[in-house]
Amino acid sequence: MMTPTPFDSQSCTSCPRHCQADRTRAAGYCGVGSKPVIAKACVHLWEEPCISGTRGSGTVFFSGCSLRCVFCQNYPISRGGVGWEVEPAQLADVFLELQDKLVHNINLVSPSHQAEAIAEALHLCGGRLKVPVVWNSGGYDATETILALSEQVSVWLPDLKFHDAALSSDLAGAPDYFACAAAAVRTMVQCAGVPIFDEEGLLQKGVMIRHLVLPGHTRDSIRILEWVASEFGSSVLVSLMGQYTPMPDTPGAPARRLMRREYVRVTEALFRLGLEEGYVQELSSAGMERIPEFDGEGVPHCKARVGKRSMAT
Numbered sequence: 001m002m003t004p005t006p007f008d009s010q011s012c013t014s015c016p017r018h019c020q021a022d023r024t025r026a027a028g029y030c031g032v033g034s035k036p037v038i039a040k041a042c043v044h045l046w047e048e049p050c051i052s053g054t055r056g057s058g059t060v061f062f063s064g065c066s067l068r069c070v071f072c073q074n075y076p077i078s079r080g081g082v083g084w085e086v087e088p089a090q091l092a093d094v095f096l097e098l099q100d101k102l103v104h105n106i107n108l109v110s111p112s113h114q115a116e117a118i119a120e121a122l123h124l125c126g127g128r129l130k131v132p133v134v135w136n137s138g139g140y141d142a143t144e145t146i147l148a149l150s151e152q153v154s155v156w157l158p159d160l161k162f163h164d165a166a167l168s169s170d171l172a173g174a175p176d177y178f179a180c181a182a183a184a185v186r187t188m189v190q191c192a193g194v195p196i197f198d199e200e201g202l203l204q205k206g207v208m209i210r211h212l213v214l215p216g217h218t219r220d221s222i223r224i225l226e227w228v229a230s231e232f233g234s235s236v237l238v239s240l241m242g243q244y245t246p247m248p249d250t251p252g253a254p255a256r257r258l259m260r261r262e263y264v265r266v267t268e269a270l271f272r273l274g275l276e277e278g279y280v281q282e283l284s285s286a287g288m289e290r291i292p293e294f295d296g297e298g299v300p301h302c303k304a305r306v307g308k309r310s311m312a313t
Ligand code: SF4
Pocket: 012, 013, 014, 015, 016, 017, 018, 019, 020, 021, 023, 027, 028, 029, 030, 031, 066, 112, 113, 114
């Protein structure tokens, strides 16, 4: 039986903001109307080894975002208005062209607020798309949206950013972040089950939770790991990251990099809790060099640049 689609462009509730914007007329809180807006589509080699493999991940960066993380490293596309509007059929072509480059998967970065268009594009691809689809989100996903995409997405790669409501309110404008993200991750695990890899070690199905340790907030990180361990044990992968990089002109964001002793404290908790399936990033990975340039690579008709759109506030 088909799951009823939750999408309604004229009263959008695709993400937990439930702002009910009429996206056929104007952008919602996420800054994007009903057509997909993308900033780059390329082969990406810097994800975890089970995602990037040897041939890379076919990555599509979506513009706009329903979170307002003050430390966002993709600010030009999340809130800065950089992106190019395409039709769902063109988005389907983008996925298929990436597949032609022999990538291991199609990696949808920040897709949550563009779920309806993504579902349509994946439907248009049909059986031509052979590689797994990866939902690479900030974790602020609506459970109804996850269920609607559960037959098209096989790898769920959500962040779990914050546990404390005051922290997520201050840093992302979302006091309900953990409640929503926890429900989302539970739903993803129900949909995908335990991780399944192919013979090359590439993740074909399953959930990998990412957590970026924030300077000065190791206690919050450990509470997240404790929750993951108690809910899922080793039936999910965990990717712990220490690459926090302070961005210029970001008031309210932690203004320094993570200290080694902070990262060691969280890493020790990870292993003490038995969360040994996954990855621990090298602390030396911090830096701007891995932040891609959002130049319209791989975007059809990128001359039709949306440019500095005024995002909804
Ligand atoms: S996806 Fe955008 S328009 Fe829809 S509820 Fe979320 S913020 Fe609002």
